[in-house]
Amino acid sequence: MEASYQVLDQLYKKMLLGAPLESDSQEYAFYLNLPFSAQDLSTSNFLKWPCVHHGNQATSVNMDGISTPSTSINLKMNFQVSNPRDIMLLQLTVIKMMITKILSKKLEFSIQEKYCDIIEILLKPYELESKLISTFHSSDKLLSHMAAKCLASLLYLQLREKAVVNKTWTAFCLKTLSDYPESNTVSYCLWILTAVIKEILKTTCLQKAEILKQFLTSFDFLFEVFYCSVFSQHFENYEDTSLNPKITNFLICFLELLEILMASRIHLKLYLTCQRIFYLKIFCALDIITWPIHSLVKKKFIILIKRCLLHKVGEDVLNTSLPTLTEQDPYLDMDMLALGNAFLQAVNLGWLKQLSISAKPSHFGGNEVQPGNKSGVVPDLIIIRASSLVLLKSLEIKVHNCMSANEVKAELQKFMSELLTFLKQHLHSSLKLHHHCEWLSKIFIEQDDDMLEAAKASLSIYLKLTRAWNEAAKGMTQEKETWDHQTHENGFNPHCIFLFLLKNIGFDATVLLDFLISSETCFLEYFVRYLKLLQGERNNFSNVCELFDTAELRDEVYASSIVTSLVEERSSNQATHQPLFCGTNYYALLPLASDTTTSGTNMERKDNQTVKSKQPSVLIGVDDTSSSGASQSLVDYDGSEDSEEESVEECLSNIKQTPLNHQVITKIRGTVSATGGKSQKYLASAARLLDPKEFSALSSFGCVGASQTVLSCKALKCLKDLEKAISRLHRRHLFPYNPSALLKLLKHIDATNRNK
Structure with a gap:
């Protein structure tokens, strides 16, 4: 036993060094020969292994017609091996490494030829693949996993070098899939399929x-047939399936195989049934959220649907972005529409109501809060984000395939109502929605790529519906107002969404610049579409800004009547006054039907505890970017050796906002309290009583007319600063692509603003 271990150990070290192998290939293959079955791993059967010598004999042993060569390899007895499992693990390790070395093509020709000879001997006389497959029945998971890795590498080697599919493997795979769910080796079969496809996709x-x-x-x-069988099982007859690692492992392997199959469709332009089945027969799989299985499986399933709709399947698995679709997939539109x-059909039948959202925080896979952990219990935002984005993308596809304006309107109201109801039910109190359009910024604040995908989908829906509505309304003012109201009610008004985004980043143009430079989000596509919309809907944008300012100002006035003592304490203890009540309901006055937070009467019913419980949150968009928590650029743009005096940071230094002066805030509140019956236009005028420095900055930008609001000035100034930054980088040839079209849009918006 020790002799066999020493031979394998010496072979392993030589392979690590890339040293040539002196002995004959038959001898090395003899020591790498695996036991005939998993039962041969027992100590009693181990003595019958063909690679085991008895004592120091140099005689030959005949096992099934295979001669055992006398050893001519120099051995040094440094280890005592008493476990046959160690021998087999080392054998599998050496075989896997040998195949990897052959595939790398970095060895000398003679060494690589030697390795190939050894593998060929293991395949033909010793039937290596059959012995690897038999190992899957072992209760030792490490041995089974190592055998699966070896078999996957072996299959890929045969495919790449000889363009041959192993017949033994094919028979095993077909039998395993057809025998499901009785088969006990199906997880290994799925894992190997996934591993081989990954290797094929990675090859050059x-x-x-x-x-x-x-x-x-x-x-x-x-x-x-196998796919339908899996998703029709439901695991209802299993006890405690949520904690059954075998079922969890199988389902995860299956979902990973589905993802890599769909990724191979995009990468290699293949359209086999197994690559399209998830799109075409997704409905039968959606019941998985009701199964008594681990929540991780449900989460992976929903995320897989999201990746399909975003054309991002396989990005995490392959660690690479998907190629540009140079050739149009003839089935893609049909498959996406089916998905x-x-x-949407499942949502219409109550799918969102059946989706369980865990109320416990996740601690690296654990399910219990550790003693002393005071972190608040929050819902699983990963599932909430993924489900919301899947619904929004599905609705986008549906809307673009609807024909009539009435059909579009019905679909929108029905499904957005479902989504908003779902969000209100599961969101934590700190994430409570004060305005329907705020949902996107609230739930996607920690996932900017998904947030921008959702914003782009929402904008696409708006553009499609606006065209349909305009055709139906034929310019009628009342119909136009009804349409504007419904965009707020259904949570997809593009101006609200864009303003919430700007408020979340503190109107910092450097963040927008980072988004434009990054290739990890779709911000460029979304931004260009929105700027084109803004050109034609400037009045709508201004109206939304005025509503934001009015709601914020009224909320400040209401809060001041309750926490006057807190204001006085802060004014006496702080030299620099920070914006107050940034966690209160700024947007409660935006016109929304069926939203109980929008009426002034409901605001007056709030008690002191409710207001006190509101905490400052970045989700509301604090404008004090001059504080220590101010947004900073993700990229250092000042690294250029250009001799130009003013850097990009200097160009953008005016973005930072100055906090409101306490006396000015008090003046605004007093004025509004004394003129509560005045119109919203007067309130918007009062909102412009800002700190002198901030007012001076906005005045120099052109925000001095009665038609401009504070929020509108901040947003347009942010866009102007972004234009300057892009122009400077473009002149230095530091911008990663040609921004001419983008600059043209930004300059047009700035010119329109100055001409108003």
Whole structure:
């Protein structure tokens, strides 16, 4: 036993060094030969292994016609091995490393040829693949996993070097899938399929599309039956399935296989049934959220749907972005429509109501809060974000395939109502929605890529519906006002969404610049579309800004009547006064139907405890960016050796906002209290009583007319600063792409603002 271990250990070290192997290939293959089955791992059967010598004999042993060579390898006895499991683990490790070295093509030709000879001997006389498959029945999970890794590498080696699909593997795969759920090795089968497809996608071989098609064709006809069988099982007859690691592991392996199959469709332009089945038969799979299984599986399932709708399947698995669709997928539009319609149909049947959202915080996979942990219990925002984005993308697809304006209107109101009801039910009190359009900024604040995808989808829906509504209304003013009201009521007004975004980042143009430079989000596409919309809807934008300012000002007045003592304490203890009540309901006065937070009467019913419980939150968009928590640029743009005196940071230094002066705030409140019956226009005028420095900055920008509001000035100034930053970087040839079209839009908006 020790002799076998020493031979394998010496072989392993030589392979690490890339040293040549002196002995004959047959001898090395003899020591790498695995036991015939998992039962042979017992100590009694281990003595019958063909690679085990008895004592120091140099005689040959005949096992099933295979001769045992006398050892000619120099051994040094440094270890005492008493466990046959160690021998097999080392054998699997050496075999896996040998295949990896062959695939790397970085060895000398003679060494690589030697490795290939050893693998060929292991395959033909010793039937390596059959022995690896038999190991899957072992109760030792480490041995089974190592055997699966070896088999995956071996299958890929045969595919790449000889364009051959292993017949033994094919028979095992077909039998395993057809015998489900009785088969006990299905998880290994799925894992190996996934691993081989990953390797094919990562290779630089020009024929990888043909290789993958050859590999998948053998079981493609059976995969649809297997898929339906999995999602019709429900695991209702299993006890405590949520904690059953076998079921959890199987479902995760299956979802990962589905994702890599769909990723291979996009990468290699293949359209087999197994690559399209998730799109076409998603409806039968949506019941997975009601199964008694681990929440991790449900989370991965919803995220997989999201990635399908965003065309991002496989990005995390392959650690690479998907290629640009140079050739149009002939089935993509049809498949995406089928996926979106199926999801909306499920939502219409109460899918969101059945979706359970855990109320416990997740601590690195744990499910209990540790003693001394005072963190508040929050809902699982990952599932909430993914579900919301899937619904929004499905609705976008549905809207773009609807024909009539009435049909579009009905679909929008029905599903956005479902979404907003779902969010209000599950969001924590700190994330409570004060305005329907605020939902997007609230739940996606920690996931900027998904937030911008949601904003883009919402904008796309708005543009489609606006065209349909304009055609139906034919310029009628009352119909136009009704449409504007419904965009707020259904939470997808693009101006509200953009303003909430700007408030979240403190009107910092450097953050927008980072978004534009980054390739990790769709901000450029969204931003260009919104700027084009802003050109034609400047009045709508100004109206929304005025409503924001009015709501914020009234809320300040209401809060001041309750916490006057707090104001006085802060004014006496602080030399620099910070904005107050930034966590209160600024947007409660925006016109919303069916929202109980929008009426002044309801505001007056709030008690002191409710207002006191409101805490400052970045979600509300504090404008005090001069504080220590101010937004900072994600990229250092001052690294250029250009001799120009003014850096990009200097160009953007005027973005920072000055806090409101306490006396000015008090003056505003007093004025509004004394003129409560005045119009909203008067309140908007009062809101412009700002700190002199801030008022001077906005005045120099052109925000001095009666038609301008504070929020409008801040937003347009942010866009102007962004334009300056982009122009400066472009002149220095530091911008990653040509921003001419973007600059043209920004300059047009600035010119329109100055001409008003």
